[in-house]
Amino acid sequence: MITFEEAKTRLELVGQSHLLRFWPELNEEEKSLFLAELSEVNMEELEDHCRGATKAAFGQETSPRDGLHLEMEPVPPEFIGSVKRSDKNTLDDWENEGIFQISENKVAVLLLAGGQGTRLGVPYPKGMYSVGLPSKKTLYHIQAERIRKVQELAAGKHGSKCTVPWYIMTSEFTLDPTEKFFRENHHFGLDPSNVVMFEQRMVPAVGFNGKLLLEQRGKIAMAPDGNGGLYRALVDNQVLEDMERRGVEYLHVYCVDNILVKMADPTFIGFCVRKGADCGAKVVEKAYPEEPVGVVCQVGGVYQVVEYSEILPEMAKLRGPAGELVYSAGNICNHFFTRDFLRTISQHFLGELKQHVALKKVPFVDEDGNLVKPNKSNGIKMEKYVFDVFQFSKKFVVFEVLRDEEFSPLKNADGAPLDTPTTARRSLLAQHYRWALAAGATFLDQQGMPLPPKLRPVQDEDPPTVCEISPLISYFGEGLEQLLRDKAITPPFILDDVAAEKLLKN
Numbered sequence: 001m002i003t004f005e006e007a008k009t010r011l012e013l014v015g016q017s018h019l020l021r022f023w024p025e026l027n028e029e030e031k032s033l034f035l036a037e038l039s040e041v042n043m044e045e046l047e048d049h050c051r052g053a054t055k056a057a058f059g060q061e062t063s064p065r066d067g068l069h070l071e072m073e074p075v076p077p078e079f080i081g082s083v084k085r086s087d088k089n090t091l092d093d094w095e096n097e098g099i100f101q102i103s104e105n106k107v108a109v110l111l112l113a114g115g116q117g118t119r120l121g122v123p124y125p126k127g128m129y130s131v132g133l134p135s136k137k138t139l140y141h142i143q144a145e146r147i148r149k150v151q152e153l154a155a156g157k158h159g160s161k162c163t164v165p166w167y168i169m170t171s172e173f174t175l176d177p178t179e180k181f182f183r184e185n186h187h188f189g190l191d192p193s194n195v196v197m198f199e200q201r202m203v204p205a206v207g208f209n210g211k212l213l214l215e216q217r218g219k220i221a222m223a224p225d226g227n228g229g230l231y232r233a234l235v236d237n238q239v240l241e242d243m244e245r246r247g248v249e250y251l252h253v254y255c256v257d258n259i260l261v262k263m264a265d266p267t268f269i270g271f272c273v274r275k276g277a278d279c280g281a282k283v284v285e286k287a288y289p290e291e292p293v294g295v296v297c298q299v300g301g302v303y304q305v306v307e308y309s310e311i312l313p314e315m316a317k318l319r320g321p322a323g324e325l326v327y328s329a330g331n332i333c334n335h336f337f338t339r340d341f342l343r344t345i346s347q348h349f350l351g352e353l354k355q356h357v358a359l360k361k362v363p364f365v366d367e368d369g370n371l372v373k374p375n376k377s378n379g380i381k382m383e384k385y386v387f388d389v390f391q392f393s394k395k396f397v398v399f400e401v402l403r404d405e406e407f408s409p410l411k412n413a414d415g416a417p418l419d420t421p422t423t424a425r426r427s428l429l430a431q432h433y434r435w436a437l438a439a440g441a442t443f444l445d446q447q448g449m450p451l452p453p454k455l456r457p458v459q460d461e462d463p464p465t466v467c468e469i470s471p472l473i474s475y476f477g478e479g480l481e482q483l484l485r486d487k488a489i490t491p492p493f494i495l496d497d498v499a500a501e502k503l504l505k506n
């Protein structure tokens with residue numbers, strides 16, 4: 001660890017000595033923690049970081065995206081593999097391929113869970129959130145059970161026990177609580193050795209004058225380096241080596257907040273493997289121009305995602321002859337990578353990932369040592385995005401799935417119009433209601449009379465009845481006929497192991 005004198009000299013050299021202005025007031029523990037933090041800072045990189053941040057932020061005001069829209073082109077429809085437009089045989093073939101790869105232990109999932117979840121506004125990691133399902137399951141719980149089920153499906157089909165390792169990228173904010181939560185919940189029935197958590201790096205937030213901000217009198221304001229920090233974190237934590245040791249070839253990367261996420265989705269994996277892809281993205285048709293999803297498109301002939309915060313509104317609104325959105329391939333943050341592709345990125349392209357700039361309200365300690373929570377932007381955060389590696393792919397594919405079945409993100413607190421705990425809960429319960437009806441169940445009202453089926457409940461109303469199906473019973477609607485055909489169900493209904501046993505006996 002460096003000494004105070006060393007820290008002072010180094011910070012003076014890069015014009016950041018103001019960070020030490022409260023030094024005399026810190027107690028011994030605070031001093032030692034602060035010196036430990038400063039010891040980790042690479043001063044040369046810091047200087048570049050601050051210069052880069054102010055330049056990028058200044059550039060942003062003068063609209064650097066002017067050129068972008070001229071080079072944007074939509075993904076040609078024929079390039080997109082589609083659940084909607086493919087026949088059953090083709091879909092079965094992709095699914096079988098994916099299940100086979102899972103049974104061979106070649107597939108892992110990787111969760112991006114280092115974000116701060118600012119919009120949802122809870123003080124703990126988003127995966128620990130419960131959207132109010134009858135079972136009270138959290139997002140992590142649901143995801144873990146889907147892994148268990150997909151392992152079971154693959155093992156059942158190919159007769160050999162198999163594992164889908166779960167890699168979880170956390171950050172300084174989320175690692176400890178996530179680890180604790182998993183331990184307390186016995187890893188939701190998964191073998192702890194197959195749940196691998198690792199941490200992404202943090203980067204300092206920069207004030208508009210190029211100076212770092214203090215979040216406490218002895219602590220720099222830092223933020224995770226964006227979900228594109230994944231690639232650096234894979235190297236820092238030797239995650240690719242772990243995958244190699246386990247024989248993992250294919251990775252399904254996803255973001256934490258989509259309650260409908262198909263973990264290690266066999267159809268998506270199978271599609272990508274069959275196409276010989278090294279990199280792929282799942283999309284849904286974008287719902288409306290302002291929807292906060294990135295769009296997969298080409299820029300200068302190269303596939304990439306233009307993020308919702310960076311697309312020009314007039315491009316987002318552009319419509320084709322039939323009134324459809326031209327840029328409609330909405331990114332749902334579900335990606336496919338081969339391990340080889342990730343190795344190439346980590347060896348050759350780490351330094352080439354674009355830095356995205358965001359102006360944010362960063363709480364800071366003012367000249368008098370008081371914590372200020374600003375009500376307008378005062379800091380620049382630099383982030384990398386996970387999808388910015390698409391441009392380095394040799395064989396990139398896009399796979400379109402149905403929104404009702406696969407995308408309902410939890411972004412905002414209740415009270416917001418969309419992407420809230422309520423909309424997420426409704427999406428899941430509506431899906432399970434559809435599955436139960438398709439399997440032949442009839443639901444009864446409180447008087448015991450059959451309820452007429454209502455197949456398309458919408459997100460702004462509750463499904464006609466409460467039916468929740470445990471992922472341990474069905475991964476994606478399969479296997480329900482034997483339990484539910486011609487059964488009259490009295491809601492609320494939770495189809496778990498116990499209920500399944502009873503149904504089988506009746």
Ligand SMILES: CC(=O)N[C@H]1[C@@H](OP(=O)(O)OP(=O)(O)OC[C@H]2O[C@@H](n3ccc(=O)[nH]c3=O)[C@H](O)[C@@H]2O)O[C@H](CO)[C@@H](O)[C@@H]1O
Pocket residue numbers: 112113114115116169171200224225226227229254255256257292293294295305307308330331332333385386387409411
């Ligand atoms: C950059 C990116 O992928 N943007 C996508 C993200 O946007 P959006 O802005 O919603 O992204 P979030 O901030 O929710 O982050 C996405 C995921 O990345 C994780 N995370 C974030 C920051 C970080 O430093 N570390 C980290 O692991 C979060 O925990 C989350 O699981 O999801 C949308 C769909 O829901 C997509 O349409 C957007 O194109």
